[in-house]
Amino acid sequence: MKKLILLILIINCQSSINNCSAQTLTRGPYLQSPGQTSMIIHWRTDVATDSRVTYGTSFLNLTEFQIGNSTATTEHIVKISGLNPATKYYYNIGCTTSTLLESSPQNFFTTAPDTNSSHPIRLWAIGDFGHGNTAELEVRDSYERFAQREGPADLWLWLGDNVYQDGTEGEYDTKVFDSIYGFQKLFRHLPFASTSGNHDYNSICPWEQTGLCGVNPDQHTGPYLDIIDPPSEGELGGVPSHRKIFYSFDYGDAHFVCLNSELGSLTPSYNWIGIFNNDTAFTSPMLEWLKEDLAATTKKWKIVFWHQTPYSGQSGFTDSFTQPFCAATRVHFNPILEKYGVDLVLVGHDHNYQRTYLINGHYGKSTTFTPEMMINGSSGNFDLGEPYIKYGSGPNANKGTVYVIEGNSSGSNDPSPIEHPAIYWGEACADCWGSFVVDINGDRLDGRYLHWSDSIRDEFTIIKDAGTGVNETTNSEIFNIYPNPNNGQFRLEYSLSKKSTVTIDVLDISGRVIYSQTAAAESTGKHNENINLDKANISAGTYFVRLGIEGINRFGKVKVE
Numbered sequence: 001m002k003k004l005i006l007l008i009l010i011i012n013c014q015s016s017i018n019n020c021s022a023q024t025l026t027r028g029p030y031l032q033s034p035g036q037t038s039m040i041i042h043w044r045t046d047v048a049t050d051s052r053v054t055y056g057t058s059f060l061n062l063t064e065f066q067i068g069n070s071t072a073t074t075e076h077i078v079k080i081s082g083l084n085p086a087t088k089y090y091y092n093i094g095c096t097t098s099t100l101l102e103s104s105p106q107n108f109f110t111t112a113p114d115t116n117s118s119h120p121i122r123l124w125a126i127g128d129f130g131h132g133n134t135a136e137l138e139v140r141d142s143y144e145r146f147a148q149r150e151g152p153a154d155l156w157l158w159l160g161d162n163v164y165q166d167g168t169e170g171e172y173d174t175k176v177f178d179s180i181y182g183f184q185k186l187f188r189h190l191p192f193a194s195t196s197g198n199h200d201y202n203s204i205c206p207w208e209q210t211g212l213c214g215v216n217p218d219q220h221t222g223p224y225l226d227i228i229d230p231p232s233e234g235e236l237g238g239v240p241s242h243r244k245i246f247y248s249f250d251y252g253d254a255h256f257v258c259l260n261s262e263l264g265s266l267t268p269s270y271n272w273i274g275i276f277n278n279d280t281a282f283t284s285p286m287l288e289w290l291k292e293d294l295a296a297t298t299k300k301w302k303i304v305f306w307h308q309t310p311y312s313g314q315s316g317f318t319d320s321f322t323q324p325f326c327a328a329t330r331v332h333f334n335p336i337l338e339k340y341g342v343d344l345v346l347v348g349h350d351h352n353y354q355r356t357y358l359i360n361g362h363y364g365k366s367t368t369f370t371p372e373m374m375i376n377g378s379s380g381n382f383d384l385g386e387p388y389i390k391y392g393s394g395p396n397a398n399k400g401t402v403y404v405i406e407g408n409s410s411g412s413n414d415p416s417p418i419e420h421p422a423i424y425w426g427e428a429c430a431d432c433w434g435s436f437v438v439d440i441n442g443d444r445l446d447g448r449y450l451h452w453s454d455s456i457r458d459e460f461t462i463i464k465d466a467g468t469g470v471n472e473t474t475n476s477e478i479f480n481i482y483p484n485p486n487n488g489q490f491r492l493e494y495s496l497s498k499k500s501t502v503t504i505d506v507l508d509i510s511g512r513v514i515y516s517q518t519a520a521a522e523s524t525g526k527h528n529e530n531i532n533l534d535k536a537n538i539s540a541g542t543y544f545v546r547l548g549i550e551g552i553n554r555f556g557k558v559k560v561e
Contacts, residue, residue, distance in 0.1 A: 127348025160307025
């Protein structure tokens with residue numbers, strides 16, 4: 001009799017474990033660690049079962065499956081491997097006996113492109129977004145409209161303070177994973193990589209109660225860290241960090257580094273960001289890993305993101321003694337990033353949008369900024385003929401970083417002037433909510449601030465150039481285009497102070513070369529070149545003339561009617 005009861009209990013237990021129909025999906029599914037041959041799918045249920053993902057390249061014909069841990073769980077994490085790069089797969093989720101969420105055109109993921117290619121990629125970044133309010137909804141909807149117009153992002157970056165007020169499980173459920181103000185639809189097809197902010201950390205190591213965390217960072221636990229499944233072992237490129245709290249990975253032609261700006265402590269051995277420490281020799285396990293990681297990458301583009309902003313021009317925010325975490329990132333993060341040629345830094349924390357010039361070497365308060373720290377003091381706007389150039393050699397070789405604050409994805413600060421010598425432009429107003437889009441294509445990176453009203457309020461371009469960056473006016477005193485506007489036929493006038501090798505290209509606004517003249521050695525003096533564009537293959541609009549003199553480029557704008 002006892003054996004019979006035990007057998008019934010075992011059967012009932014196994015039936016419960018494998019009965020997906022008894023489950024309710026309480027979170028997700030969502031996508032993590034997007035690789036060129038792998039993807040992690042994570043979801044949560046109210047009843048424990050085993051885990052299974054079925055997938056294929058047609059949502060009507062899912063031919064492959066992957067079983068996760070056979071142990072019954074409510075936290076399902078399944079890694080699918082052996083996939084093809086840059087390929088779209090549809091999927092459903094469930095257990096080994098039945099399906100919990102059926103496949104549909106909305107349930108899919110796309111693997112990362114081959115990391116040896118220059119495949120174009122698009123990023124979407126949001127910061128300080130988890131208020132669960134109208135602003136969050138409108139920022140989300142503006143991105144979805146943008147994606148319909150111009151194409152969706154490949155990767156989604158969270159810049160910290162991902163939920164308010166305290167980073168609790170319930171707040172994540174109602175303000176991030178829900179379908180009203182949150183991102184339930186996006187989670188099913190857009191993978192995200194994230195960093196934590198001070199509000200997320202209030203359920204990891206409470207900053208509001210203690211002011212500073214007195215717990216070993218290697219022992220940090222909490223709702224935010226339970227959510228994420230980052231590539232911390234170098235499985236997607238980069239040096240292994242062996243930690244969820246900071247990590248790196250490759251995606252396409254870019255290397256991404258996620259830092260943790262919340263690791264400040266009065267306990268010296270736990271103070272991994274160097275709060276209240278201005279010693280330039282300061283280091284920590286995170287900073288030592290950062291140096292090793294950036295030194296090892298060979299990717300063309302380097303993008304780093306964390307939460308606390310090193311620069312802000314609103315009300316002296318980052319000059320204030322009340323923002324020591326911000327100051328610590330400027331003093332201890334930025335010198336390392338700039339030494340290794342990081343191109344773009346994305347942060348949040350200040351609830352507005354701001355963007356610096358292309359700068360290098362500024363690690364103090366705003367009053368210490370000098371003209372020598374301005375690598376390029378223009379707008380960076382390609383349409384104005386003012387893109388930022390990062391040169392491969394010469395006195396400014398690999399110098400210059402643009403720092404972007406995107407901290408207004410569900411709310412904004414009260415209006416006040418944005419005044420900081422490193423900041424090119426920013427906005428703070430009652431309804432200034434937005435997000436940030438980054439496009440990388442070959443030697444070109446474009447950043448755009450997407451306001452919730454669908455307008456692009458700020459944009460800049462960084463171009464990688466093999467030239468020296470030496471002031472080109474030493475070789476060319478004249479650079480004229482006429483007539484301008486024209487019908488596709490115009491004359492380029494320039495002069496040379498010495499015999500030089502000259503190249504001439506015409507580019508469209510996407511950076512594609514539509515006309516090219518073979519390099520030729522030209523003599524000292526004034527030169528006139530007749531340019532005749534093929535009107536059959538171009539449309540009316542704005543184009544750019546690139547004049548290369550001994551590998552040093554100048555840009556001019558030309559309008560074709």
